[in-house]
Amino acid sequence: MGSTLAMTAFGALAIGAGAGDSPAQASISAQERLGWVQAYDIPRGPMAPALNAFAYVNGLHIAYDARVTQRLTTPGLAGAYSVREGLSRLLDGAGLAYRFSDNGRAVSIVLAQNDRATMNDAGGATPLPTIDVGADAARPKSSGASGAAKGPGDRHTGYTAESAPTTLKTDTPLLKSPISVRAVTRQTMDDQQAISVGDAVLTNISGVTPIPNLLDVYKIRGFSVSQSTYKNGLIELRSRYLDTANLQSIDVLKGPAAMLFGRSEPGGLLDLVVKRPLETPYYSIQEQVKSFGGTRTTIDATGPLTADKSLLYRVNAEYYRTDSYRDFVTDRNFFVAPTISYRPIEQFRINVDFEYQNKTWVDDYELRPAVYDHPANIPISRYLSAPYLTTNLKNHFDKKRIAYDWTYDISKDWSLTNRLSYTSLGTTNGNVAGAGFNQITGVLSRTYVYFPGNTDNTFATNLDLKGKFETGPLSHSVLVGFDYLSNYWGMKSQIITPISAINIYAPNYYTLDVPRGGGFAHSGEQWTGVYGQDMISFFDDSVHVLLGGRYDWNAVSSSGGYNSNWLTGYGNYKTVYSSAFSPRVGVVYQPLPFMSVYGNFAQSFGSNNTTNYSMPQPPQRGEIWEAGAKAEFFDKRLTLTMAYFDITKTNIPTADPLNSTITYLIGKARSQGFEFDLTGRIDDNWSVIANYTHDDVRTVEGSAANALTVYNSNLAVAGKVLASSPRNYGNLWVKYDADDAFKGLSLGAGLTVTGSALGDNANSYVLPGYALLNGMISYTTKIDDFTVTAQINVKNITDTVYYPASQDRTYIKTGTPRTFLGSLRVEF
Structure with a gap:
């Protein structure tokens, strides 16, 4: 957006998509542009976001008077229309008209001459100023909500989203x-x-x-x-x-x-929502350097493969290597993800995604004990695993994934979507776990677990039919679907062996430990589900009732055995079948167009995927009651969500700290709390992310063992808080984008505050609370036809020592110390 527009008395907003035209675009006449037919699915509602969505789909720049549009609504737009037809339908009954620029790429929304109710003080229709679509288009002043303008590469999306x-x-x-x-x-x-x-x-x-x-x-x-x-x-x-x-x-x-x-x-x-190919060619390369010897190179390239832009591509790739603040730990990662999008006709579109990842690393397994009622007072850089084993038997991870999703628009109100993915993982990894700790001497007993060859293959697919229709005063938005999941996991020659103990205060890394013992394990799972829901809207689209349900069939099979001198016996192949119905009911009331209150009830069904050697565990069940409020401010650029929730969950798996192959189940736990999120842009310069959570997470039904057994085995007891569950925590991130003489400069600062938490299910020690301060400075400028951004982030500025999470008395996660991360990005 140009500065001329930003200075208009009406505070007009310019929405754009695509900073400039490609040579192919430039050769197309204005009349050809305006005759293009696009498919739309813009819901009825406020005028401004509908215009934003229309602009983005067509690569247009639209200017309008925000003071007028904030009071107007649109009937929406569904189906295939030309640009002129689509705009006319969007503006139908609003007392507005439109005017195109000579090149057909910019639109001014004007007051209709025959509508006195929306006339300005001058008594006539006044178009907004001409839009400057120069360098500012790379960083539009929009929230990034669905349909809003995005800069090159869809990077400048703002901090909030209107839909998911x-x-x-x-x-x-x-x-x-x-x-x-x-x-x-x-x-x-x-x-x-x-x-x-x-x-x-x-x-x-x-x-x-x-x-x-x-x-x-x-x-x-x-x-x-x-x-x-x-x-x-x-x-x-x-x-x-x-x-x-x-x-x-x-x-x-x-x-x-x-x-x-x-x-x-x-x-x-x-x-995780992946990037999609774009019609406008875009290329980016970024080099990042960070503390502890880290470097990361990423590329992003996208554009059309055919002149008619029916076939598009995008490739994202990364090479990352780093050491760690922890001794002996290293990480090397290569990742590439090409994507193809094809739209042979307006009604059909398909995306095909590929991923390949190859990673080699020394695992930073968080082996760190508690001493009496607090984490051990040792340097966070200290490595308590066995480097002779972990550095010579490095972990390796190889992932291949292919997926697609396609949608066919049956009509303007009905569509069919199919998704499918196949993922193959090959993993070799080992880690050292604690098997007992003497708090007086500081000697930690250890067990080494090594998996020299795991395979993990997953096939998943689903089919969704969605549509809209009306029955009298009721508007329906329905979804019916089917999905299927199949997984096979195989582990060969697992080595589980005690190794030499280590003194946490004076570690000796030169002991030679020889792994021994082996075994096998296999597991498979099949999951099938059918579901349907109906969102019913009435009372002038101010009340929305969601009714939904799903039925699942699940089968989990596993087998395993071991053949060492300290663990004998072979498991038999076992299969556990289960099924369940999961309902969801919700109600939303909108007393004002920018605010709603809601409530919902739902149940969940899941499987534990943990085994006592070869015995599958029974499925988990969950239930929630939730109530809250949502609001949107400043033309949907800033969003607020507040919620109260009450969740119960049964059959929660918890690992035995003395034997990692054994899993206990907590009978029932409950989480009750309140949360708050404020996200988006306050004005053209200031953006904010703020959130706060108050949550009480406790065991409701647990072990009845005596106190000593509870302490030694980390068992959950009714009334105890679950491990690593702080009662209060919150975050604040504020960013300032300068303009005028300092245009291109951005400053950011963040604060994280977390209260104390209990470290294990037995509540035998405490993780102290902490506060972290983060910062960012970046500068973007144009050099010839390149957009160059230099940026520095500093995390944990005060170099606070903290413990963000734990599992039991020997597994405590340490927080990363002060970290500098600099980057240079070139876009064109």
């Missing part, structure tokens, strides 16, 4: 949904230089906390989401080492999502 169509499987605006969904946008990840998914979600979404685990596992609303990570709506089973290089956003759905996804945890789920 991949995660909700419908285009229902978040304001009208009784489900709490928050998104971490591409711009958030770029501004904070979030390399991993954990970097992105742990401070930007309320209710999300870390837990120590070899997989990419987090807590949402107090409960682990170990089997609830999805990518474009399909499960990423046993996901690990997830990178942000090819992600457009990360959606976090709160509460049980079983109605839509079947297998899920009651706390919520993560859905």
Whole structure:
């Protein structure tokens, strides 16, 4: 947007898509542009976001008077129309008209001459000023909501999103949904230089906390989401080492999502939304350097493969290497993700995604004991694993994934979508676990577990039919679907052996430990589900009732055995069958167009995927009651969500700290709390991400063992707080984008405050509370035809020592010390 527009007396807003025309575009006449036919699915509602969505689809720049449009609504636009037909329908009955520029790429929305109700003081129709679509188009002053303008490469999305169509499987605006969904946008990840998914979600979404685990596992609303990570709506089973290089956003759905996804945890789920190819050619290369010897190179290239732009491509790739603040730890990662999009006709579109990842590393297994009622007072750099084993038997991870999703528009109100993915993982890894600790002498007993060859293959697919219709005064938005999951996991020659003990205060790394023992394990799972829901709207689209249900069939099979001199016996192949119905009911009331209150009830169904050698565990069940409020401010640029939740969960798996192959089950646990999220742009200069969570997570039904057994075995007892569950925590991130003489300069600052937490299920020690301070400065400028951005982020500025999570008395996660991360990005 040009500065001329920003200075207009009416505070007009310019919306653009595509900073400039390609040579192919430039050769097309204005009349040809305006005759193009596009398919639209813009819901009825406020005028401004509808115009924004229309502009983005057509690559137009639209200027309008925000003071007028904030009071107007549109009947929406569904089906295929030319640009002129589409604009006319959007503006129907609003007292507005439109005027195109000579090149057909810019539109001024004007007051219609015959509509006195919307006339300006001069008594005539006044078009807004001509739009300057120069360098500013690379960083539009928009919130990044669905349909809003995005800069080159869809990077400048703002901090908030208006909808989550991949995660909700419908285009229902978040304001009208009784489900709490928050998104971490591409711009958030770029501004904070979030390399991993954990970097992105742990401070930007309320209710999300870390837990120590070899997989990419987090807590949402107090409960682990170990089997609830999805990518474009399909499960990423046993996901690990997830990178942000090819992600457009990360959606976090709160509460049980079983109605839509079947297998899920009651706390919520993560859905990773990948970048899609663009019609406008775009190329980016970024080089990052960080503390502890880290370097990361990423590329992003996209554009059309055919002149008619029916076939598009995008390639994201990364090479990352780093050492660690922890002794002996290293990491090397290569990742590439090409994508193809094809639209042979207006009604049909398909995306095909490929991924390949190859990673070699020395695992930073968080082996660190508690001493009496606090974590051991030793340097956070100290390595308590066995470097002779871990550095010579490095971990290796090889991942291949292919997926597609296609949608066919049956009519303007009905569409069919199919998604499918196949993932093959090959893993070699080992780690050292604690097997007992003498608090007086400081001697830690250890066990080495090594998996020299695991295979993990997952096939997932689903089919969704969605549509809209009316029955009298009721408007219906329906979804019916089917999904299927099949997984096979195989482990060969697992080595489980005691190794030499280590003194945590004076470690000796020169002992030679020889692994011995071996075995096998196999497991398989099949999951089938059918589901349906209806969103019913009435009372002038101010009340929305969601009714949904799902039925699942699940079969888990496993076998295993060991043949060492200290563990004997072979397991028999066993299969456990289960099935369940999972309902969801929700209500939303909109007393004002920009505000809603909601409530919902839902149940979830999941499997534990943990074994006592070869015995599958019974499935988990969850239940939630939730109530809250949502609001949108400043033309949907700033969003607010507040929620109260009450969740119960049964059959929670907990590892035995003295034997990692044994899993206990907690009978029942409960999470009750309140959360608050404020995200988006306050004005053209200031953006904010603020969240707060109050959560009480306790065992309701647990072990009745005596106190000594509870202490030694880390058992859960009724009334005790679950491990690593702080009662209060919150985050604040504020960014300032300068203009005028300092245009291109951005400054950011963040604060994370977390209260104390109990370190284990027996509540025998405490993780102290902490506060972290982060900062960012970046500068963007144009050099010839290149956009160059230099940026520095500093995390944990005060170099605070903290412990963000724990599992038991020997497994405590340490926080990363002060870290500098610099980058240079070139875009063209």
